[in-house]
Amino acid sequence: MNRAAPEPQANMGQPEPRLEARLKVTGEARYASDMPVHNPAFAFLVTSPIAKGAITGIDDKDARTVPGVLGIFTHENTAELKKLSWSQGGGGPTTSIQDLGPKIQHDGQIVAMTVADTFEAAREAAYKLKISYQEEIPSATFDSPGVTQTDAKKPTPKAGNAEAAFNDAPVKLEVAYSTPTQHHNPIELFTTTASWDGDQLTVYEPSQFMYGLKNKTAARLGIKPDKVHAVSPFVGGAFGSKSQQTPRTGLVALAARTLNRPVKLVPTRDQGFTIATYRAETRHAIKIGAAENGKIASFQHDGWEVTSRPDNYSVAGVEDSARMYGFGAVKTAVTTVHADRNTPGFMRSPPVVPYIYALESALDELAVKLKMDPIELRRVNDSNKDATGKEWSSRSLMKCYDQAAEAFGWSRRSAEPGSMRDGNWLIGWGCASAFYPTHIGAATARVKFNADGHARVEVAAHEIGTGVMTVVGQTAAERLGIPLDRVEVVVGDSNYPPVPVAGGSNQTASCCSVVMKACDAIMAKLGGANIKETVGSGPVKDVAASFSKLGVSTVEEYAEFVPDVVKPNAVTSLVDDPIKKLYEGSPSLGGGSHGEKLMYAMGAEFIEVRVHALTGEIRVPRIVGAFAAGRIMNTRTARSQYMGAMIWGVSSALHEATDIDKRNARYVNDNLADYMIPVNADIQQLEVILVPEQDNFINPVGVKGIGELGNVGTAAAVTNAVYHATGVRIRELPVRLEKLLTT
Amino acid sequence: MRPFEFERASDNQSAIATFNDLRSADIDAVNAQIQYLAGGTTLIDLMKLDVMKPTKVIDINALQQANGNIEFKNNGLRLGAMARMSQVADHADIQQNYPVIAQALRLAASAQIRNMAAIGGNVLQRTRCTYFRDTSYANCNKRAPGSGCAALEGVNRSHAVLGVSDQCIATYPGDFAQALMALDAQVELDGPRGKRTIPFASLHKKPDQTPNIETSLTPGELITAFNVAAAPYAKRSLFLKVRDRESYEFALASAAVALDLDNSNVRQARIALGGVATVPWRAKEAEAALAGNKIDDVTAKRAADAAFADAKPREHNAFKIELGKRTLTRALLQAAAMEVPT
């Protein structure tokens, strides 16, 4: 068997290679900054070296003498840019901090942009621009003098009397965890190219939300949205960092309009740490009260998260952690801590990565306390309802555990810490659950079907590397009864019908649902029921006849799909028409814990670590993950998502952390040499098991999002394994070898 | 990167001649106006970061022919400074007879960088101190003499505990230099004032009050070769590198160890430490502690304690003392257990 293309089991689609695979491996795929524009000028950003204070003077004399310099943009000549109001999600701006000064509110705030005939001249001018500051002492993070705390104002599940149940429980666990600042670091930088044709603007920018980019760019410039065309054919990694409007886009567009010439900006890697978003550091306090048999009577989870001064961003994953098992009673709270930092934002599996890490670590600690196998502890607390009485649409958690445990060889584990050893290397085996809410949003699509049996699908979807083009193509091929190579799929352009932000892992569910609807409408037009019978089993025999009967050579359908979870009604408490909102650049996403039932994809991850007994190096020779997520559209792209995600999970446990200099609230390791991620040699055996699952409740295609599932829980599996290897429980990520030198 | 003049030298003399009219300020290699370019993996990197701003770059890659040979002589090994890291690392005779050299190079950087970088440039690579490499931080005595040191009270997990001063605690980041240190190598130089040979141990300078002066090279001096004498301990030598990930990462602590054993007693031990010191660090106290003894858990640990007796920790790097000791202990035990072909 080809490992990259697992054999489809029940309810799984074929492992079709990506439609754009060839373009990508040959380097022909065009990313936003590759798009040719006529005679571009080049921009370079200048960012602030202080986190708090004000610009007191700008001396651009030397910068202007650099040959080829065309313009220098600062707060003094960009006041016409409109301020966008921040709210979490909704396709809005990344931050309220949008001005180029004079007020400085975070490290690396954009304070100027130089534009020149060449990149080199723009950069040289940027070096020569002298900006003086009046500096104030900033607050960097938790515990820094001057931070303020507020309520996160997010849903915080409560059920039963958790405090009383805790007090009454024979077994009690009280633990605290923390996770560090992390940055997405997609390999493709945060580029923007703006080109005007009269009053018509084209913006080329890697985006996870075409209609957000279009509408918010227009709003920032104070022009009508129909004057903005957003183009983003391929996205070179995003992970949430390209889902909202950063302050740079309007600035580049303004420069292009002022200079009457296309302007291209490719910011540097270190600028990427401060001009977009990041995963903020979090802290957790967990209290669990359990019976001797492991049944959890009380679960309490308090979270603290860092955010910027002006914006109350939080991920508040207690909404997930409190519901994942059949806890007797739950109580949760989330507090935001405001510091002189840029506003954080979505980063792959935003709420669940930190909060499920805390939950799954605590469960392992409880299992140790109870002298119970950690899988059995999960089995005892597996339940068809959460503490509030809500039921699951489907739940295959223990199936995932059983299959992964079998593949991993869990039964050979001896439970005592430090009891498994290979020479000087201590071996540890750990496991943890992965959970991710199933989201879906209102979406639109256009499908054209020709009498020659070829089809074209137009959706403003986002090829961020997940394979959305391919699964959309597979959906159309199946519903129209034609081979995949007769389907053309085009995405990444605001001239196509809108779909939601590629966030919350909704894209496959939303896009495939609407494309299915459009295709079914075409088939209905072409002759109804008898044609439908051939769906999925090869070419429709009488396509040509149906077309000639209708007297047309093309049938075209535009479809709008509004899932129940975002329909305006009493349950969702929504009022606006989700399709209208979508066209205006705000996506409605629903699902997870917010619908009638709990909708989640799940998995179980097993990790082997080896820790050197003397010097403490931590290596991960083996990873096994089993996942159930409704219908799998394509086993190849699904495996690829899980594989990448688990590697990231290992990275978030052992490698990644953005260091902050607390004296000045600045990032220190803001580059790919010092911001550590695993290299090939760090990842050895990795196995992905696709567990079949059918869920007809969630959406018409029966798909749960998988892009953000595989990296959830991994960090807990690693720290649980490290404990098993060494007897040292690491409660502050990342695990670093110095934390293991104590023994 | 800023505009600069680019020249290709055709031989040592023409390269050196460029420096004939140098001002004395150019003693500070970080800020020197003229720079030699070998593989460029340090120089170009730092120019892109705007840390180094030479106005003239002299490409010495055409000197590969003259200065790039690896020669075995009866009294030892001569490594031309223009030999690439990978050439030396992959050399079968070096792997067998001077394993510490091959291993130190093999565990360094990435395959691509090893193919590009010359060993002369390698020993002159600059610190990875993040404050040094990021010009938006104003305080760095190495980059801007007299401006202070951001690392003393800043994020300093990767910084040195040995050879530090109150002006700079930047770690010497390389690996190969420790091997040369342990094997008592000599450096051949050619410069505006003629040729000379110096002990490798005197090439690097501790920061003291002038961290911007990193070596004892005079302006325009070109490293042409390294000489390693044949010695009984060379075959029983190894390089141990402890780091945060499996590959492509600098050492948190490393040890280059070479032993000459008489049955199992130490006749001579040679030890150099990396990742923990401001310069390639010869641990003579540890060597002395071992002489005449059998290497076991206790003696190895005692030697390691001696090596770090004068260590000075900072907020985030205190662990390097314990880690450095354990790294050395592990390296000594491993070297003592080595099967050495006769």
Ligand SMILES: Cc1cc2nc3c(=O)[nH]c(=O)nc-3n(C[C@H](O)[C@H](O)[C@H](O)COP(=O)(O)OP(=O)(O)OC[C@H]3O[C@@H](n4cnc5c(N)ncnc54)[C@H](O)[C@@H]3O)c2cc1C
């Ligand atoms: C991402 C990354 C990871 C790395 N990891 C490691 C690692 O793990 N271990 C390790 O040891 N190293 C590591 N390195 C450093 C690397 O080994 C050095 O950059 C390289 O060896 C330098 O050699 P070069 O020929 O490229 O030097 P260059 O960049 O060409 O020169 C470096 C300096 O030396 C001067 N110079 C060059 N040749 C001579 C000469 N013959 N005489 C006098 N002066 C000269 C130049 O003027 C310049 O100032 C890493 C580098 C990078 C970029």
Ligand code: SF4
């Ligand atoms: S440790 Fe040295 S290189 Fe680093 S900031 Fe201080 S003076 Fe500069």
